[in-house]
Amino acid sequence: MRSASEDRTARATIRDEALRLFAAHGPDKVTVRQIATAAEVSPGLVVHHFGSKDGLRAECDRWAVETFENLLGELTREEGGATWAPEPTGSLHEALVRHLPADSPLPGYLRRLLLSDEEAGRLLFRRLYEVSRAALDDLARAGRAEPGPDPAVRAALLLANDLAVLLLREHLADVLGVDPLTREGMARWAPEVLDLYAVGLGATPRAPEEGA
Amino acid sequence: MRSASEDRTARATIRDEALRLFAAHGPDKVTVRQIATAAEVSPGLVVHHFGSKDGLRAECDRWAVETFENLLGELTREEGGATWAPEPTGSLHEALVRHLPADSPLPGYLRRLLLSDEEAGRLLFRRLYEVSRAALDDLARAGRAEPGPDPAVRAALLLANDLAVLLLREHLADVLGVDPLTREGMARWAPEVLDLYAVGLGATPRAPEEGA
DNA sequence: TAACGTATTGAACATGCGTTCAGCTTCGGA
DNA sequence: TCCGAAGCTGAACGCATGTTCAATACGTTA
Incomplete structure (x- = not known):
């Protein structure tokens, strides 16, 4: 044995x-x-x-959730004492790209979990929502963001925006010519998110000086 | 007969x-x-x-895409001559809520199409991306938004954010207590999107005066 | 060495699926 | 009025699937 x-x-x-x-x-x-x-x-x-096959699927669910929780723990430890802020400092999809090997099945598996109507998927989303709310609170306390009149919706909006990259990965890679869940893709995606979250759509403070 | x-x-x-x-x-x-x-x-x-069953599925695909294209046409006609702007004036999910009966299977079917790995799903996304790019161009020409240094990514970002509501509908309804793809849900969701696109996360210009 | 439990296989089984088909009904047009 | 095509049914077929099971190989333990 x-x-x-x-x-x-x-x-x-x-x-x-x-x-x-x-x-x-x-x-x-x-x-x-x-x-x-x-x-x-x-x-x-x-x-x-x-x-059974279903038992194997459940085991895979367990593994995915556990691995993801470990990753979340790592990130919190990185950031120091405070709860980790997934938005907009470090987005979830950014974390996945940075801490996972390029061929990791985890992003795809989490995507599938979120889209399935399994209980595990609902739990995962609730967990992510809690993290998002906590992060928005922290950001607000630090004066780096406004919680807005409806913080619950704002946190959900930020989370949904972040998850969209994970869910639409292949479509985005298709139209953009680069997979957003790679370092190269993130290099194009992240600045745009930062701009949007910093000043909205109205103006762009960062001048496009350096190419590539 | x-x-x-x-x-x-x-x-x-x-x-x-x-x-x-x-x-x-x-x-x-x-x-x-x-x-x-x-x-x-x-x-x-x-x-x-x-x-065959697959033939029936193909027919449903056809119906869904056709119905959706008609809806897109309506919206363009509403807006006058210019191409319709799905972002951020009227988001896609806003259009679905407003022009469809509450129990319409179309949103759910489009969601499934986008998440399937069928060719029809890829075509639908490419179509939506083109609309999003055109809308961003229009917005930029009208001086209501900056295309940014990377318009391709910005248009994709706006589209992805919008589609996230459709894709995560049930999860969002779960944590928020209200289905975002209803008039009631949209009443909470849309202002938050407007704020974000107007000024980012930093400040909230609109005072929370009126309740409900 | 003998006994035993675990790893592993390949064939068989039961089930639910998409699909086929022969036959019945219905109904518009010659 | 009769005919033929279309609508429609219920039973049957073939197939792929998840699962079971008897049998074998192997490593550990007494």
């Missing part, structure tokens, strides 16, 4: 491949046999390790 | 029910038998009228 610390057991391989396939195509479109083939095992072994 | 103008043929009923079910649960989760039951016909009739 391979020890649990050595993370290349067949079980771990199955989960990783499932994660990748689920994120890319959605659990409904992916068959147990596809996962088994990708992990180079038999279909029977998949269900032996995870009870 | 009932005439084609009388739009309550079994064929039309099937398409309407399919539209509703597809929008709500996605075509993969909906079976031909469910559609047949909802339309009070036999499963055989569904495939008799549309060739």
Whole structure:
């Protein structure tokens, strides 16, 4: 028996491949046999390790949420004592780009979770909303933003705007010619968000001096 | 044989029910038998009228895109000669709320189209992006907005922000307690967007005088 | 070494799916 | 009035899927 610390057991391989396939195509479109083939095992072994396809999906959900929470924790620690501000200092999608390898299945999996009608997706969104509200509060206390007359909606708006990049990633990459969830794409996306959040649409303070 | 103008043929009923079910649960989760039951016909009739389930889905796609294009045309006509400005004067989701009955399956269907990896979804997004770019150009010409150093990204950003409401509708309704795709929800959402686009996050010019 | 539990396989099974088809009904036009 | 096409049904078919299961290989433990 391979020890649990050595993370290349067949079980771990199955989960990783499932994660990748689920994120890319959605659990409904992916068959147990596809996962088994990708992990180079038999279909029977998949269900032996995870009870059922749904059990495997639940395990992937768990992994995704846990990994994401760890990332959130890292960010909070980076920022010092205060709660981490995802908006607009560091957006969520910026955090994903910076702390994850380029081929990580996590963004895609979180996207799928948010779009599914699973309970886990609802919980994830509520969690993100709480973070967004807390961040807006912090920003307001620091005098860097106004909470506005309706802080609940403002926090939701900021969150939705941020998540839009994650949800529309492929479409945006399509029309812009660059994937916004890469360093290169973020270099074009982030300044525009900063401008918008700083002064709205009316004026642009930063002169376009340096190209690329 | 009932005439084609009388739009309550079994064929039309099937398409309407399919539209509703597809929008709500996605075509993969909906079976031909469910559609047949909802339309009070036999499963055989569904495939008799549309060739196959996929043919029915394609017909729904066609209907949705066509209906949406008509709506876009209406809006352009409303605004006078110039191209319609979906941002920020009238957002897309605002247009949907105003011109569609509350129980219309169109918003949900468009959402599903945008999130599917069908070609129709990509075409729809490209179309929306073109509209967004044209609108930003118009706004810039009218001196009501700056195109910024990177107009392509700015237009994409505005579009993504707008679509976020459509994509996250249920989550937002969940945390805010009000569906943003209703008149009531829009009454809370729209002012916040206006503020953001007018002056950014820094200050709020409009005093919160009147309640409700 | 013997016993045992775990990892693993490949074939088989049950089910739900989209689809087919033969036959019945309905109804407009010759 | 009769015919033929279209609307429509219910049962059946074929297939892919998730799942089960008996059997085998292997490493650990007594």
